[in-house]
Amino acid sequence: MKNILDVSNLEVKFQTRRGGVQPLRGVSFRVHEGETLGIVGESGCGKSVTLLSVMGLLPNDMAEISKGKVLFEDQEITHLKEHERRKLRGSKMSMIFQEPMTSLNPVFTIGDQLSQPLRKHTKLGKKEMKKRIIDMLKLVGISRTEEIIHQYPHQLSGGMRQRVMICLAIICEPQLLIADEPTTALDVTIQAQILDLLKKIKQKNNMSIIFITHDLGVVAELCDRVIVMYTGQIVEEADVRTFFNSPKHPYSKGLLASMPKEDERKQKLYAIKGNVPGLNELPLGCSFSNRCPMAFDRCKMSPPVVKVDGQICRCWLYAEQKVGEQHGE
Amino acid sequence: MENDRVLQVVNLKKYYTVNDGWFSSGQRVKAVDDVSFSIYKGETVGLVGESGCGKSTTGRTVLQLSQPTSGKIIFEGTDISKLKGQELRQIRRRIQMIFQDPYASLDPHKTIQQILTEPLHVHHLYDKKKRIEKVRKMLKTIGLTDTYLTRYPNELSGGQRQRIAIARAVILHPLLIVADEPVSALDVSVQAQVINLLMHLQHEFQLTYLFISHDLNVVRHITDRIIVMYLGKMVEAAPTEELFRDPKHPYTRALLSAIPIRNPDEHTDRIVLNGEVPSPVYPPSGCPFHERCPNAMDICSKAAPRQVNLSEKHKTICHLYS
Numbered sequence: 343m344k345n346i347l348d349v350s351n352l353e354v355k356f357q358t359r360r361g362g363v364q365p366l367r368g369v370s371f372r373v374h375e376g377e378t379l380g381i382v383g384e385s386g387c388g389k390s391v392t393l394l395s396v397m398g399l400l401p402n403d404m405a406e407i408s409k410g411k412v413l414f415e416d417q418e419i420t421h422l423k424e425h426e427r428r429k430l431r432g433s434k435m436s437m438i439f440q441e442p443m444t445s446l447n448p449v450f451t452i453g454d455q456l457s458q459p460l461r462k463h464t465k466l467g468k469k470e471m472k473k474r475i476i477d478m479l480k481l482v483g484i485s486r487t488e489e490i491i492h493q494y495p496h497q498l499s500g501g502m503r504q505r506v507m508i509c510l511a512i513i514c515e516p517q518l519l520i521a522d523e524p525t526t527a528l529d530v531t532i533q534a535q536i537l538d539l540l541k542k543i544k545q546k547n548n549m550s551i552i553f554i555t556h557d558l559g560v561v562a563e564l565c566d567r568v569i570v571m572y573t574g575q576i577v578e579e580a581d582v583r584t585f586f587n588s589p590k591h592p593y594s595k596g597l598l599a600s601m602p603k604e605d606e607r608k609q610k611l612y613a614i615k616g617n618v619p620g621l622n623e624l625p626l627g628c629s630f631s632n633r634c635p636m637a638f639d640r641c642k643m644s645p646p647v648v649k650v651d652g653q654i655c656r657c658w659l660y661a662e663q664k665v666g667e668q669h670g671e
Numbered sequence: 672m673e674n675d676r677v678l679q680v681v682n683l684k685k686y687y688t689v690n691d692g693w694f695s696s697g698q699r700v701k702a703v704d705d706v707s708f709s710i711y712k713g714e715t716v717g718l719v720g721e722s723g724c725g726k727s728t729t730g731r732t733v734l735q736l737s738q739p740t741s742g743k744i745i746f747e748g749t750d751i752s753k754l755k756g757q758e759l760r761q762i763r764r765r766i767q768m769i770f771q772d773p774y775a776s777l778d779p780h781k782t783i784q785q786i787l788t789e790p791l792h793v794h795h796l797y798d799k800k801k802r803i804e805k806v807r808k809m810l811k812t813i814g815l816t817d818t819y820l821t822r823y824p825n826e827l828s829g830g831q832r833q834r835i836a837i838a839r840a841v842i843l844h845p846l847l848i849v850a851d852e853p854v855s856a857l858d859v860s861v862q863a864q865v866i867n868l869l870m871h872l873q874h875e876f877q878l879t880y881l882f883i884s885h886d887l888n889v890v891r892h893i894t895d896r897i898i899v900m901y902l903g904k905m906v907e908a909a910p911t912e913e914l915f916r917d918p919k920h921p922y923t924r925a926l927l928s929a930i931p932i933r934n935p936d937e938h939t940d941r942i943v944l945n946g947e948v949p950s951p952v953y954p955p956s957g958c959p960f961h962e963r964c965p966n967a968m969d970i971c972s973k974a975a976p977r978q979v980n981l982s983e984k985h986k987t988i989c990h991l992y993s
Contacts, residue, residue, distance in 0.1 A: 384858035385829075500722075501947050529721035529885065531944050534929040538943060556859055559888075559931025586934045600863035601933060602892035607911070610870070611892070613863035617828040 345413075346518050346550045347373040347396065352410035354391055354400065363621040365391045367574040368410070373518065378544065378551040380565035380582070382558065382597070384618050388574040389554045393520050395420075396552075397437055398427045415517070433463035435518040436511040440526050442503035446495040452506055453491030456513060463514050474513065481546075482509045483539055501532040508539065515547055522554045537564055558601060562586060570594045573619065573629040579654040590655040592634045628658065675712040677847050677879050678733065682707055683742035685728050689952065700951045702728040704903040705742075710847070715873065715880040717894035717911070719887060719926070723948055725903040726883045730849045733881065734768050735759060747846070764794050767840035771852035773832035777824040783810075783835055784820040790843050805842060812875070813838045813868060830861035834868065841872055851883045866893060887930050891915055896984070899923050902951055902959040909985040919987045921966045958990065966991060 354366040365388045373379050381389045394400050396412055398419070412420050414435065422430075431437075436459075439445045447455060456475045460466055466474060472491075479487040482505040495503055504524060511519055521540070525533040541564065544551055553565060561568055561582065568585045570578040570593065578591040589595045599612040616633040619625065625632045631641035640658045648660045683706045688697035703725040710716050718726045732739045735751060744752045751762050770776040777786055787806040791797055797805065807817055813834045824832055833853065840848055853869065854862045866889065872878060884890050890897060890911075897914050899907045899922065907920040918924045925942040932939055944963045949955055955962050961971035970990050979992040 384860060499947050529948075530887065530929040531721065531925060532947065533931075534941060534943055537931075557931065558859070559933060562933060562935045562937070563931045582935045587936075597859055600860060602866075602888045603933075604891070604915075607892055608870070610867050611863040613867055614860040615864075617830055617861065618858065 343374040343377075345372045346375050346415065347552075348411075348413040348416075349392070349396065350411050350413075352392065352395060352412065353408045354388075354395055355406050355408045357404050357406070361622070364408075365574050365621060366395070369571075369574070369576055370410075371569055371576060371579065373550050373552060375517075375550060376544070376548045377566045378553055378564055380561040380568045381552060381554045381571060382556065382561060382568060383571035384556060386573070386618055386621065387571040389571050390522055391574075392571070393437070393522060393552060393554060397431060397435065397520060398422065399437075428462075432459040432516075433514040434516050435520065436514070436516045437520040437522065438504075438507050438511050438524045440523040442500065442507045442527075443495065445507060446503060446510075448495055451492055451494055452498075456491070456506070456510055459510065459514050478509050478513050479506075481543065482506075482512075483535070484509075501528060501535065504528060504532075504536060505539070508536070508543075512543060512547070512549070516549065518550045518552070519544075520552045520554075523556070524553075525560065526555070526557070533560075540564065558597065570597070573621065573624055575629065575656060576654075577630065577656045581652070584651075584653055590650055590653055590660065591630075591657050592636045592659070593630050596633075596635075628656075676709055677712050677747065678710040678881075679743075679745040680706060680708050680729075680733065681743040681745065683729065683732060683744065684740045685725075685732050685737065686740045698952050701903045701954065702951065703732065703739075706900070706903075706905050708898055708905070708908060710879055710881060712846075712879055713873075713877055714895045715882050715893055717890040717897040718881060718883045718900065719885065719890055719897060720900035721885065721926075721948055723902070723951060724900040725951075726900050727851055729900070730768070730851050730881060730883050734763070734766055734849055736768075760794075764843050765845050766847045766849065767843060767845040769833075769836055769840050769848060769850040769853045772856050773829055773836050774824075774856075776836050777832055779824055781823070782820065783822055783824070783827075786824070786835060787839055787842060790839060794843065796843075809838045809842050812841075812872070828861075829857055830864060833857060833861075833865055837865070837868065837872070841876060841878070844876060845878070847879045847881065849881045849883070852885070853882075854889060855884065855886060862889070869893065887927065899926065902948060902954055904959055905988060906960065907985075907987040907989075909987075913985055919981060919985070919992065920960075920989050921964045921991070922960050923987075925965075 350370045352366055352369045356363050356365060369392055383389045395407055407420050411418055453475060457471050460471050460474060475491060476487045479490060484490055484505055525536050555561060565582050567581050569576050572593050578594045589598055596614040600614065602611060614633055627642040628645045631637045636659060645656050645658045646661050647654060647656050650660050683703055685703040687700045687702055689700055690697055706729060718729060720726050731737050733744055739752050743750045746762060754762060784806060787809060788802045791802045810819060815834060854865050857865060873880060882894055894911050897909060897911050898905055901922050907923045915927060918927055925944045928939055928942045942965060946963050957972045957974055958976050961967045968990060976988050976990045977993060978986055978988050980986050
């Protein structure tokens, strides 16, 4: 299958007043055409930083891509100038954020905001633009389109705003849609509607989606492949069925085991001990070793990336089994 | 049974007035509209529903953090909705609250020791030495060491802060704890730890919980009974297992079917609701759910449904069963 996005060995450094930290420590993954890739992890694991660097939205004054490459349709994009970036953003790749209220501009009408990417990236005339906007609004399930385009974001409900955001992201029919926790702020019944909508649009446009979430249920629902991140590294990568049925990395196992189960009501939940360490207090070697129930001597050294039955896992536990089949850096 | 009743809420109503523009007079929002339920000693009752359904307002009114418009809140036999001053303070010792955001609910200028001794101080309990002893014991119960006593909230992680907030509520040995989304702001791996802690404390101190949450997986795990609310009204109440096995109200059915699956091999027959929760300023006539209800009948838009007791513990408010 064709790769839309190929990220290899990406490292990002942040300069803060208290010194430097490294939120991404060598991240490599690919996104195929038409697939949905889920990125799972807890706060501070680097999932948002990864995607901000793909989009070129890292704050210039403090963040720096210190190593690695990002290929979008076989073109290296980390060193693009701002105006070249802008040609990509909104047309070929676009992003939906968690909070639809803060990502829509409160002083422009919905119609104004939706016409912006069209004016920037297409040569459509006024009438064609309006038609396109109305068609797209209908596609995302908004019925009173003629009224909505004259309304302001505050006049819409949370679910409607998220629909408008999705509409804004897909109006130029991008090849890659990046969704950063788009349903976290929504209620479950609205979440179900939005997930349904994303599935539908993906099929219609043969678009690839990267979906960031901390909700494993949403991953099971929507994704084809899963990446688990922990402290700025990918610890496991697998297709969605393998991930849920036989997770390899102790951290992925822990995450899945800590989900409440139907037949174990009121019983003690499995809990990963301790907390996610801060980026400046990572343990030596494997960064999960201080919380890992399986940790042993070798975990004090940096663990290898091992390929086990098509699954990729960064852990010493599987090192002996498949020596020499390390995932190419 | 009657002696074990900790809390009885009778026809609770909480209306707010909002100003709708410069010249129009105030509109009344019925945040909680005629809700009645009871909680018995040692049980965990879940209050679920989507944003704006009035679940948090119900919780806050039970604690007298906001005054009810009408209705009674009977706690251990006394109606506390009319109490003021000293009497109310005495009751507050017996009802405590845990909030959603552990970053906002702890005073950043106080050390953990100050935060945890404050409730004892306010209620004039024990002398200074005994208070510190109590605090140390409490810290141990929640799984933190004495070294945390001198730390400030900003030095703690989200999970540790929520532990402190829980300890602050439990240290007075209350009878009832109202927990408003206590694990929603936490990371997945920490969520399980805090749920375990809540269950452990309930066992150790014989606590009764009113557990407000929108996370139905968590609610299913921890509660004995569930009350489902929609647009300020109660729509269904049932024991947890029964509610998940056999939901009656169309809204409950849709809500439960919207829970994301747990494994990609699982299959659900999802009931996708049309539209969104209507504004509580202009609630629909009759049954508040009729506009989105897949089973709506003629009568639903005309008359408000009444409570139907399907069994002793399973109640629903829907025309389908009357």
